[in-house]
Amino acid sequence: MVDYNGRLGAVYAAGRRMAAAEVQRWTQALAEHLPAERPLSILDLGSGTGRLTPGLADEFGGPVYGVEPSDRMRGVAEENAVHPQVTYLQGSAEDIPLPEASVDGVLMFLSFHHFPDQLRGLTEVCRVLKPGGVAFLRSQFADVMPDLFWYDYFPSAREVDAAMYLSVPETQNLARRAGLVPDATPVWVFAEKPRTLLETYDRIKLRALSTFEHLPESELDPGFERFAADAERDPDKPMPVHPGAILLLRRPTTP
Template structure:
């Protein structure tokens, strides 16, 4: 059973595609409209649909039935039940590929990268991911210190990913930091950096794997402290500076292999 058959039931409600992420990915791919893009680890298909609406044909590959069942149909999105390590597509069958916050869920990263490379003709592969080594100080860690351990255990070092791509896929690699705007529509883990009340919502937390896969007691302890600090004004005293930022670079990256 896929992890997201268990934790992905409300995913489509809170993990809506953000247009700025779509813009960055398409700019990285540099494809003509009508090209075919594989979305590996497509989830509920929000990004697949958003890219299809820009004039592309998308092959959405996702192992979780729960996630696929939440997808809104689109005539230019074709769904495949499959995982990154065994993509159910022929060799050289797509013009490019994307992976959006899915690398850390692959059971075998090397096999997955080789598979993605296998199905892509000559175009680029764009990964939107998180680099735990580039992580900046973030107030969320003070309430949920287990997030550090989750990141270290879940996310592959950026240097390792780049080295494998260069050595085994023979691709060049470009890396672009993605500072987070304060109004993301895709509510992944750090999306609420300027909206602390967001983390009090259990349904939103359920769509973030770092919370959904952690001991609920640890999560609840942090939630109670955050709620108390927001009510007393302590959060504003300690972290009000975040409200003055126009963006926040906490370590999210776009990796482009060509």
């Protein structure tokens, strides 16, 4: 598990920030799978610093609930990601502070792998969704991992990331046990904007990705030295953009 009340919580907002256009691309991708009427109520489960939460309110009209267990991350959101239709709540995936059948959609944006009890978390997601509601599980999956170029600087990074995530079939099986109906395959979304090598280095050097919490210290300094040298040598080199996977999970309309 990762301590988001510690170092990672201090660098997360800067290292994982999203441009407004990127937020809009994600929220519009979700809107394609939800009813057209507005307003819709949305739960941002594991909302962190609120980088997507106000955008969900803009897209769906609110109310939007950002549930986050880390006091530090939630405090950043309450200060910097304010919206009249957004309420941030202390809670966890295993204990969501919302009533039964109270939201139209649930977003789990790169938070599912942090759930201490993933089955219980999905069972809670099913509970708070309205019948017919949709949960969006935005995650990496062990069987369809992207080949990120910066893995080359840190020899253990691929293995560390793959070990963090379940495969698509494993996730689908957990969802079914929780009472949800998963789609057969993930939806792939190109939302991230292209970045140069230097822009990518400037983000990753903050170590705001949980991957770096699990790498051996012996890899960090040499890896970042090589990364920095390459970024200085060829700063404008365009980096590949990988689509993000979202697995849709639906609460049945009838028990």
